[in-house]
Amino acid sequence: MRNIVIFGGSSHPDLADQIASRLNVQLGRAKLSKFSNKETNVEIRESVREKDVYIIQSGCGHVNDNLMELLIMISACKTASAKKVTAVIPCFPYSRQPDAPYKKNGARYIRNSSILPTPVSEVKESLVAATERNEQQNFDVEQSNFSCGSSRNAGYKHWIARSGTLIANLLTCAGADHIMTMDLHDPQFQGFFDVPVDNLYSQPLMIKYIKNNISKYENAVIVSPDAGGAKRATAIADKLHMDFALIHKERRSQIQPHKTDLMLVGEVKDKVCILIDDIADTSLTITKAAKVLNANGAKKIYAIITHAILSGDAIKRIQESVIDQVIVSDSIPQEEHMSRCSKIRVFHVASIFAEAVRRIHNGESISALFGRTELL
């Protein structure tokens, strides 16, 4: 392949190596490090003049550091006269936009020990203290001390920053001409960009895994752990001609509007169940869903997840849950997770990305990647 340079960021060097070897090119030489004062240092060690540059960086691990590294690499290539710079971001950061400080499925705050938890204002203390008290429940912000009891702010509710547009703008202003990502949490995200965005699907790989590794899959049931993922799950169920079920969060009483119950819609008794979701962060969603399936008589429970962030206590939760196997993609590095949890299996996405890069570079259509699995 001519005029192509592929760089791997420090978030997922393994994936970059795999993609480069699939394409039969050498990974571009770049030195990525940090200065003594923690500023990111990027040195591009080969010429990119008039070349098509692909930078592979996933939004995982230390998200802000990896994001800054990506932006600086894009900017460096642009000022070094690259013809076109494409950012390949398997797991897109800041793609989930919260409505309340606590996501309903529990993406909670951590008091990170490396960050000194000096209160930004008195509000933060009451908010974080409340975290520790309300571990398992959804936290009702309006009832909290957050509006801080000051009567002049009585009508004001909190405003959470939604960083989606900002990240899109930052990537564009750094100089990216094209974005490639996988299984965006919110497909409308593509509209935030002025540059073309290719949102690849891991569905063909999931289907291939189910066909090859789950025996008698035709008798299994595809389950979506929440209503939002129903569309995603039914698409797979249709392709494989399997049955489908859904887990629904139903709010019970008026008095306690935030105590929710999980209800199963569909039949799973004595069946093998396959949970499908795009992101597993704290893994509260899938472990709670698995409990419901188990209570309803499921024989065996698998979970197939595209982006397995697995932060905080997620690994412990999965190990202790009733899920039999968790199958994840390697859009995020999984070696460490696999060494701590025996239930995790990985399916590799390098093939999809490599094929997409090849087709984009040659100016061919990538629609083929959305359906057929023989190419992978």
Added chain:
Amino acid sequence: MSTNSIKIFAGNSHLELAQLVASKIGVDLSKVVVLKYSNQETSVTIGESVRDEDVFIIQSGCGEINDNLMELLIMINACKTASARRITAVIPCFPYARQDKKDKSRAPITAKLVANMLTVSGANHVITMDLHASQIQGFFNVPVDNLYCEPSMLKYIKTEIPDWKNAMIVSPDAGGAKRATSIADRLNLDFALIHKERKKANEVSRMVLVGDVNGKVAILVDDMADTCGTLITAAKTLKDKGAIKVYAIVAHGILSGKAIDVINEPYLERLVVTNTIPHEDKKRVCPKIDTIDVSPTLAEAIRRTHNGESVSFLFSHAPE
């Protein structure tokens, strides 16, 4: 109803300075909660209305720089989508200021990238202090106020350094000559220069002194002290050439890596830094560090910007 008041938000990088600034202006810090989600993404929650208000966000480029930079960008963006009238980013120590030119092939001009990012996220105005190169102001399309801590440094020299009348101002490298001569002129003192040959980043080799420091107190003046390699080699050279005592006054005391061990060596009498970067923990292990408080300058700049008055006063006077 908009009150057209100053709203000051503070990020996690330097809460102390923000509190000092807010108390000098006479307002409370506005409510904001900046934390990290379990997957390390930053989360910003603004706790009061900023609609049609004059918002100032104080965040310094220090500590976990990338995290603090993302916090700043997200806070600015949050205020913009919340219809703030004007958003000013107050960045006492500008991050990535040293990567401001292509000094070798394919080097990124990260300072320009940061300038673009600040503008794109919605900042209308930037206030910073002692930029590494004042040309960085040209990277922005929005107005930038580059304040100087020189008046505060002059005040410190006159009040805290005994025998300052017999001192010499020394610049530890050729790039800082202009800064050092400006101070030397204001104090009517002599000036000397140290010329260094640098091999690779954060490592200094040979030093040549231009000027005579024999029998004098030497005051080194620089804008940044990171690993302090430059400062200590300069101090050694000055001591070898006969200086009685060597002080160092620096605007931004980053003091990363082995800086503290290096300062504790006997060549340097005292290291004076401003509080643009928090360093309380470093002061505890190194008694030679002294602080200049620049919160009055920042507070006065914010007040004047809000009221539409001239800021030129601050270029030659250090407010209390």
